[in-house]
Amino acid sequence: MFQFYTLVSCEAREINLATKHRGSEHQLMHCEFDKNSTEYYLRRNEHKLNECLKLAATLPKRFPTSCLNLTSGIHEIQIRKGNPFQVLCDGDGWIIIQRRFNGSQDFNKSWEEYVNGFGDLNGEFFMGLEKQHLVTSLKKHDMHFKLTSIRGVSMGKYDNFRIGNAASLYTLQSIGKFYGFQYENNLERHVNQKFTTYDRNNIPNDYKNCAANGMGGWWYPEYCGDSNLNAPFGKDSGIVWPWRGGTSSIMKIRQHGY
Template sequence: MITQKCRKLFAVFFIVVQICAVSSQSTVDDFISTTNLPNEDELVKEPEQKENSLSIILSEIQKIQSNTANIELKLKKNDEIIARQNAELENKLRLLKMQVKEVNKANEQLIDYKNQIPALNATINIQNEEISKLETQINENSNERMETETEHNSKISDLTNRLDECQRELEEKSELTERLYNCETKYNDVSYKLTDSEEYLEYTKSKLRECRTTNGKNYTETENEETPKPLAESLPSFCLNLTAGIHKIQIPKGRVSDVVCDGDGWMIIQRRINGNVDFNRNWQEYKDGFGDLNDEFWFGLDKLHLVTSSAPHELIILINREAVGSYNFRIGGAGEMYKLYKIRNNADFADKYSFFKNDEEIFTTYDENNGPGDDDTNCANYAYGGWWYSNVCEINPNTHYDYLNRLVGSDEYGIHQITMMIRPSTDRY
């Protein structure tokens, strides 16, 4: 539509130019020849039509000029739109180029990946082969494990049977040990009774000699006289009502023993006063007792068991002649490793040094470790003496005399005497 209007505009413009040329003294013939106007008859006949045509042409020219201005505005707007569209197209083109580059790069990577696919497939195949081998090995190991478990179960069953046999043998040996212990006890009883009989015979002979000397009569040993009581039956069983010093007392199973009494009913079972006696002794010596009753000594675990088992006893411990602990006290026999029983601190005394940590502690010496540690950590080796050790090696009144300050757990120096004494108690076990 715009093109048609332009054509009309150019035609009208051409006619106007030709008219102007005529008015500027151009010949009519030239004008006619150049413009192909109508002939004279037509011009004469229709003068009014020409004037009307001219006015129409001028009017059209004005319209055309107005349309031309509008067209120019539209063209300007179109140019702006085209410029914006061109800018957008340039941006899109730039983005498209970038996308093309990325696509090309992706294609290159894709080609690289495609080239790597054979190698990856080969690696996957190798790994699949390895997986297959591992699965085969796992199956084989599983079978071997089952066979091993079966073998181990069989061995465990055999060991269990052997253990049962060993336990039965141990029980039989324990019975034999108990029978042997009973036999030994009976032998000791017979031996002590024989000793009592010998002492009784000597006692009787001395009395007869005194009678001969006193009365001047010639008595014979075979004369009928009232038979005195055996020595053991005539002796006291404890230090009650005995003066301070060494006395003979009767202890259970017909045994007679020399003991040290303090004069207040207490029997001394351990005494440390000067360091003359070494208390780092072996099991047998602690069992039988050692030392000098007039100096330092240990009464003996065997006799201590018999005495404390015959009646309830209390134990008191003195340091530098000061009572620092009082306990209900009883110990088991040799078969129980002289285990502690019923150790309870008397409420009248503060247990200042905690010599006994727990009930049922077992006696330990350097050659018979029954304590909490192994042979390398035997408390008797560390503390240089036998005792009922718990988990604290230092608490030991039987340590080396020079270590009493350090090993009884005291911060007070100057400890030079330790005494342990027992006597019958009114408390029951």
Template sequence: MKVKILTIICVFCAVHYHEATKVSSDCSNCPANSGSFGYELLLGKLEDLEVKFWNMWLEMKEQTENHIRFKDTQKEIKLMLTKLEDRSSEILQQQLNYANHENWKKTVLAMQLGRRSNSSLLDNLKPFKSCAENPSYVSGKFMIHPLGFEDPFEVYCEQRVFDGGWIVVQYRFDGSVDFYRNWTEYRNGFGNLGGEFWIGLEKLHHLTKGGDHQLIVELKTFNGSYEYAQYDEFQIGTEAEKYALKKLGRYSGTAGDGLKTHKNKQFSTHDSDNDEAPGSCATMFKGAWWYENCYSSNLNGLYKKGNHKDSMNWYHQINKLEGLAYSRMMIRKTPNNPGACSWLFI
């Protein structure tokens, strides 16, 4: 800074000296006392220059001091902001700790007060033992956990007809699912609960082994006529017994008794021939059923319209092999006080 100031002074002095010399040379014809006048003039200008210089220097010094103060102020502000942030973090952490503590207290209190209600809630969340225990009047897919089953499983519950509470075990209505299948598939079940399906012989055995289930069979022809057959007892044997139709109770309904000749007969598929015929009924009639020699009903036969031996039919219905458009088999635990069923046409 000092070097710059000295440089400015030297420049001004040189400029004014040059102007004074020029005035002196131009006044060669001036009176003798004109030199004294030029010196005084130069001295006056130097004094003015000195005043301007000191004013400039004071101004620059003030600006420098202001700049230094500004920087110091910035540092102080940054320091204060840092301290404020640290303090804010501490306050926030304290608030979080307090909130967590309060939440913990509330949780502990809720746990203490809700032990009984929680156990009741868990009981309410457990699957029903059967569709009959489902208080809903809406038909659809539900999880059930019957006695004798290790895990719950999904079934289709029919709640609208025959007083509700039915588990659908076979359903056919459009031919979208192939029912000409092997033993393993009929044992395990196939299809989709949202469409056509077979629940599976193994499940059917475990569901009915207590001997306290009844069966409903619903049928519909391609011209729209509806019939049904109801049996007040229905039980399926074990796989070792070839899932035989062990029990079949009294018949009632409008379709005719299409299962009477199949009572006590073993289940057969095209790869497991357990019927009483010389050949394989399942192979000849493209189905899977409790064949005798061979059938009076074939509800797992081919889905097709017209009179065909291998079609899905209930021969006893109209004493001919007319293919059916609709078949649904449903089971339900026998009510404690069974009475006349209030059934609905579909």
């Protein structure tokens, strides 16, 4: 009797082991299926990812249209569908369009040079008239200036600074309302004046070329007006607003309302 129960018990264990073995085989087959499925989906998704990356590489790079939300420093911006160009951002959305501080850059430049811009964004420079037109024609812009001389510091802001296109000879179309500190509005007489350089006199009524004799390009009215931030650096006849002989100047623009 004991031998019978022992035999039955052994057979039961064998059946149990066989069942467990079949279960393990089933689990192994299931794992193998999961592995193959995972590898398939990984290969498929990798292919899709590569296709997306190839497509992204063919798309044009998107550039900001201003310095808003950009850090201080040199960045590329793009206006409408024009070519991207570099600008110097000065925090809080400001684009510097003119900077002078040590006299290293000659501002007695030709018409073409003023249109295209000149100088070094890491040093002294003038942002080209064409670029100024593109930026200020996109939206309303403020213009802030800061000047220094042996007399101290002068600052001011205009709330609607706009430059015309090439056909207008880059007329100073608008400056808006003036908010000044220490000095009065010395750009007012220059509104609606075309830009003039030593080789392109656009001053009304064939008045003498105020940019001659190394005075630099500016929006000169008749009798040359009350200001010229591109005049020779550090001389008695230099940077004018309304005093002469300024030692530094900076002009920067930003979309109005910020």
